[in-house]
Amino acid sequence: MKFRDEYRDPVAARGYADAIARITTRPWTLMEVCGGQTHAIVRYGIDELLPDGVTLVHGPGCPVCVTPAEYIDKAIEIVARPETILCSFGDMLRVAGTGGDLLAAKSRGGDVRVVYSPLDALTIARANPDREVVFFAVGFETTAPANAMAAYQAKREGLTNVSLLVSHVLVPPAMRTILDGPTNRIQGFLAAGHVCTVMGFEEYYPIAAQYHVPIVVTGFEPLDILEGVYMTIRQLEEGRAEVENQYSRSVTRAGNRTAQTIIGEVFRVTPRRWRGIGDIAESGLGLSDAYAGFDAERRFGPVSSGAEAKTECISGLVLRGEKKPPECPAFGTHCTPERPLGVTMVSSEGACAAYYRYRGRKSASLEAAS
Amino acid sequence: MTDGDFSLACPAPAGGDDTVQMAHGGGGRAMERLLDTIIRPAFDNPHLARRHDGAVLDLAGPVAFTTDSYVVKPLVFPGGDIGTLAVNGTVNDLAMCGARAAHLSVGLILEEGLPLDTLRRVVASMRSAADAAGVTLVTGDTKVVDHGKADGLFVNTAGLGPVVSAAPIGPDAVRAGDAVILSGDIGRHGIAVMAAREGFGFETVIESDCAPVVDPVMALIEAGVAVHCLRDLTRGGLASAAVEIGEAAGVSIALDEASIPVREDVNAACEILGLDPLHVANEGRFVAFVAEADAERAIDILRRFAVSAGAVRIGTVGGGAAGEVTCRGALGVDRIVDMLSGEQLPRIC
Numbered sequence: 001m002k003f004r005d006e007y008r009d010p011v012a013a014r015g016y017a018d019a020i021a022r023i024t025t026r027p028w029t030l031m032e033v034c035g036g037q038t039h040a041i042v043r044y045g046i047d048e049l050l051p052d053g054v055t056l057v058h059g060p061g062c063p064v065c066v067t068p069a070e071y072i073d074k075a076i077e078i079v080a081r082p083e084t085i086l087c088s089f090g091d092m093l094r095v096a097g098t099g100g101d102l103l104a105a106k107s108r109g110g111d112v113r114v115v116y117s118p119l120d121a122l123t124i125a126r127a128n129p130d131r132e133v134v135f136f137a138v139g140f141e142t143t144a145p146a147n148a149m150a151a152y153q154a155k156r157e158g159l160t161n162v163s164l165l166v167s168h169v170l171v172p173p174a175m176r177t178i179l180d181g182p183t184n185r186i187q188g189f190l191a192a193g194h195v196c197t198v199m200g201f202e203e204y205y206p207i208a209a210q211y212h213v214p215i216v217v218t219g220f221e222p223l224d225i226l227e228g229v230y231m232t233i234r235q236l237e238e239g240r241a242e243v244e245n246q247y248s249r250s251v252t253r254a255g256n257r258t259a260q261t262i263i264g265e266v267f268r269v270t271p272r273r274w275r276g277i278g279d280i281a282e283s284g285l286g287l288s289d290a291y292a293g294f295d296a297e298r299r300f301g302p303v304s305s306g307a308e309a310k311t312e313c314i315s316g317l318v319l320r321g322e323k324k325p326p327e328c329p330a331f332g333t334h335c336t337p338e339r340p341l342g343v344t345m346v347s348s349e350g351a352c353a354a355y356y357r358y359r360g361r362k363s364a365s366l367e368a369a370s
Numbered sequence: 371m372t373d374g375d376f377s378l379a380c381p382a383p384a385g386g387d388d389t390v391q392m393a394h395g396g397g398g399r400a401m402e403r404l405l406d407t408i409i410r411p412a413f414d415n416p417h418l419a420r421r422h423d424g425a426v427l428d429l430a431g432p433v434a435f436t437t438d439s440y441v442v443k444p445l446v447f448p449g450g451d452i453g454t455l456a457v458n459g460t461v462n463d464l465a466m467c468g469a470r471a472a473h474l475s476v477g478l479i480l481e482e483g484l485p486l487d488t489l490r491r492v493v494a495s496m497r498s499a500a501d502a503a504g505v506t507l508v509t510g511d512t513k514v515v516d517h518g519k520a521d522g523l524f525v526n527t528a529g530l531g532p533v534v535s536a537a538p539i540g541p542d543a544v545r546a547g548d549a550v551i552l553s554g555d556i557g558r559h560g561i562a563v564m565a566a567r568e569g570f571g572f573e574t575v576i577e578s579d580c581a582p583v584v585d586p587v588m589a590l591i592e593a594g595v596a597v598h599c600l601r602d603l604t605r606g607g608l609a610s611a612a613v614e615i616g617e618a619a620g621v622s623i624a625l626d627e628a629s630i631p632v633r634e635d636v637n638a639a640c641e642i643l644g645l646d647p648l649h650v651a652n653e654g655r656f657v658a659f660v661a662e663a664d665a666e667r668a669i670d671i672l673r674r675f676a677v678s679a680g681a682v683r684i685g686t687v688g689g690g691a692a693g694e695v696t697c698r699g700a701l702g703v704d705r706i707v708d709m710l711s712g713e714q715l716p717r718i719c
Contacts, residue, residue: 004641008700045703090715091644103713114715116568116643222701337711348644348715360694360706 007221008044016226017049020233027053028236029185030229031178031321033171034192035062035349036220042354044222050229057185057321058354060174061192063139064091064347065319066274071167072097074303075136078165078296079110085128087121088136089143090114091348096340098306118143118150125154125162134296137164141195144168144285145259148266151287151294165296166286169272171195172203173283178320179211186321188232190218190225193247198263200255204243212241219247266291273305275343276316315342318351325352332356390484395514408486409512412493413476413500417508425508427473427530434469436460437528445488445522447566449558449577452525453495455653458582459604460529461503465584466600466656468535468591471503476510477526482517492523503582505529535591541618543598546689549665550623551658553583553672554680555631556608560650560714561639574635581654586675595668596661603655609648610709611657612685612695622690625697625707629684648697649710659687 032038038058041047047056060066072095079086079102086102093102093112106112111131115121121135137147147164154162171192178186191204196217204215214235218228228246235242245251265288272284287295297303312330317323325331325344335341337353344350393400410418417425440456450458461471476496480489500507537543559578564570583602590597599619601611608630616623632640632647640647654677660668665683672681695707 004637005700010701013701043705044699044701045705046701048703049701093715094712116570357708358705360708 004221007219007223009223012223013049013226016223016230020054020226020230021051023230023234023237024051024054025237027055028187028233029055029057030188030190030232031057031059031186032190032218032225033059033061033175034195034220035065035347035351036194037061037190037192037218037225038351039349039354040220040222040225042358046222046225049226054229054233056229057324058318058351059178059321060274060277060319061140061171061195062319062344062347062349062351063143063169064095065315065343065350066169066277067092067095067138067167068273068275069097070303070306071138071165072101073099073306074297074300075102075134075165076100076105076110078134078300079105079112080108081132081300083130084132084134085111085113085124086134086136087113087115087124089138092136092138095343095346118147119153121150122154122157122159122162125159129161131161132299133162134300135162135164137166137168140169140171140192141199141263142192142197144263144267145198145256148262151266151291152262154294155291163294163296163299164287166267167272168267168285169274170269170283170285172207173280174274174277175207177277177280177283179207179213181320181322183322186213188214188236189216190228190232191215193217193219193224193251196247196251196255198256198259200253201243201245201251202253202255208241208243214241215243217243217245217247217251219250274319276319311341313342315344315352318344325355328352332360388486390480390482390486390489390514392482392514392516394480395512401512405512408490409478409493409510412490412497413507413510415506415508417506418510425473427508429530429532432533433530434464434467434533435528435530436463436467437526438463439524439526441521441524442563443521444563444566445492447563447578448575449562450580450653451492451495452523453492454499454580456525456527457496457499457503457505458580458653460527461505461582461584462602462654462656464529464531465582465587466539466602467533468539468587468597468600469531469533470584470588471505471529471531473508473530474500474505475528476507478510478512479520479524479526480512480514481520481522482514484522488522492525499582503584505531534588535597537596539597539600541599541615544615544619544621544659544687545598545661546621546687547662548598548659548687549662549668549683550612550625550685550687551660551665551668551672552608552630552682552684553586553656553658553678554579554654555633555636556603556652556655557632557636557640557647557650559653560607561636563651564643565639570639572635572639576633576635576639579652579654581677583654583656583677586672586678587656589671589675590658590660590668593667593671595664595671597658597668598661599659601657603652603657605651606709607647607649607651608657609646609695609707612707613693613709615659616695617693619687620692622688622692622694622696623685624688624704625685625695627697627699629682631680631682645714648707649714657684
């Protein structure tokens with residue numbers, strides 16, 4: 001395929017791997033922020049091409065994984081009402097709250113609809129004027145513009161039967177939380193290319209300076225990731241801690257101003273709880289005062305902030321990059337995609353699901369052996 | 371009500387002539403009329419002309435027998451409809467047993483309110499698919515359920531056909547060293563149906579690959595190719611078929627991703643939706659496990675037929691752990707191929 005296979009070329013990949021090996025003089029631990037990058041790394045075996053001692057740990061960038069259980073409980077509660085239709089992206093359906101998931105709610109008769117664009121929720125609202133349509137708006141900065149657009153469009157059209165259940169999160173505050181952690185081992189970041197396509201990378205400069213950590217905005221194809229690793233290690237080896245842009249074919253320093261404007265109009269920055277990580281100040285988006293009328297929590301009651309149930313699942317440590325999936329005793333034994341204990345095993349972008357899917361049950365023993 | 375709305379005329383019940391009504395399944399005149407005007411003319415043959423409770427068949431030698439039910443939304447999609455699917459699916463299941471389909475039964479479950487035009491289209495498709503595959507629809511059944519109790523139309527077909535292959539074809543015949551041959555590009559049916567259902571505005575229309583594969587399969591057998599196992603790649607795609615056969619045969623299977631043909635538009639759709647083409651459904655594709663010595667000859671034979679013109683070798687059976695399917699990726703690193711753990715759900719971003 002034009003402009004895709006070029007970024008999966010095995011000879012070029014080998015060239016990058018050799019170049020990385022040439023410049024690496026000691027062990028380094030890097031984090032790729034985005035779940036899409038994690039999947040590419042595990043699927044293509046990019047980590048296996050890296051020299052010994054270079055470790056890629058997987059970040060919190062899986063929108064489904066970090067959505068708190070209580071929001072899923074709220075979505076289930078909303079869709080149990082006969083007058084409601086709940087619209088959601090597909091991979092949110094399998095993730096359990098404290099009591100079951102949206103697939104189970106659907107099987108009990110709840111009107112749950114998978115949509116491919118938030119604007120589809122408006123189409124459903126127009127076609128069902130006697131029903132209340134709720135869109136489950138989750139995700140990072142990447143999905144925020146389209147979700148904002150749905151609210152903007154609904155307001156412009158005067159649609160009164162549509163609302164948003166919002167659990168949006170922001171990447172930079174999560175990176176700070178990881179770096180502040182007492183057991184942090186991250187020495188460099190591959191920042192999420194698609195988040196930066198929207199937001200640019202201005203906000204990473206203070207992080208790089210304060211924590212003396214290189215941050216390289218990186219794409220999602222194998223060669224993007226290898227080049228991102230190369231650029232990060234080169235900085236580490238040279239003692240630099242700068243913001244660099246590997247993904248320049250998509251990302252500019254300023255980002256997409258139009259997208260930022262609509263986010264700024266519809267949303268405001270709020271504190272947010274991250275599943276498995278905890279409360280992070282100014283790390284989320286909620287509806288702005290001008291759009292408060294579209295807040296599903298106003299129509300159906302606020303989300304209750306319950307404590308997360310204790311399980312042997314270590315997905316919180318996985319999301320913070322402190323553990324790798326095969327280090328979990330439950331991985332592949334009593335935690336599998338069919339019977340998941342935690343969100344990172346459920347979501348298609350979760351790190352545990354990536355290891356299980358591409359390396360199977362045996363990755364636990366392989367990891368131990370290496 | 372205003373005076374202007376009032377009328378002494380008694381209107382006929384709306385929709386009675388052009389949609390399925392509960393009476394069409396009641397066993398009375400309405401049902402006979404439905405059968406006489408739509409079903410019997412489409413499937414016209416001596417078995418149905420007897421208007422008996424069942425078909426009487428003259429069978430000799432080993433016979434393969436299979437059944438499948440079809441539920442698809444939308445009922446009509448680019449490249450086919452539920453009727454073509456229901457005939458080709460059962461014809462192909464028999465072909466995978468080394469048998470040529472001869473007789474088919476059809477069970478129709480109609481939802482009250484189904485447009486009769488849709489029913490006409492579907493039975494006409496079934497007839498032409500049956501003719502193309504050389505199979506006769508010898509017996510059938512029609513039921514009607516209340517509005518809201520079925521997605522328009524469900525179809526069940528069962529098929530019988532004489533087994534042509536002398537050697538047994540199935541997972542237990544698979545051996546380490548066998549070549550794995552794929553009959554053409556994968557993923558078109560699943561993406562075509564999903565795009566039609568969800569109304570994706572892709573730049574090109576992706577058509578289902580729905581087709582009978584019986585002719586190329588019979589050609590392999592008649593040419594004496596040592597065919598050890600055949601499997602059509604329906605739900606779950608190539609991945610499920612490979613894992614199922616690996617597990618049943620107690621062998622490992624090594625695939626080479628670069629050799630697996632996926633059309634560019636299908637690949638692009640999968641990229642956008644976050645799907646793996648290996649998991650996407652097909653309706654006119656199969657894998658053949660054949661003895662290594664016959665691999666090239668098998669590919670040459672398959673390529674003579676339009677439905678399998680894109681046949682290629684995609685892997686080899688190994689002696690590793692039972693059911694372990696690996697796929698060598700673009701960068702030369704192996705990954706595990708597993709069955710889907712649930713429904714295919716598109717990702718967020």
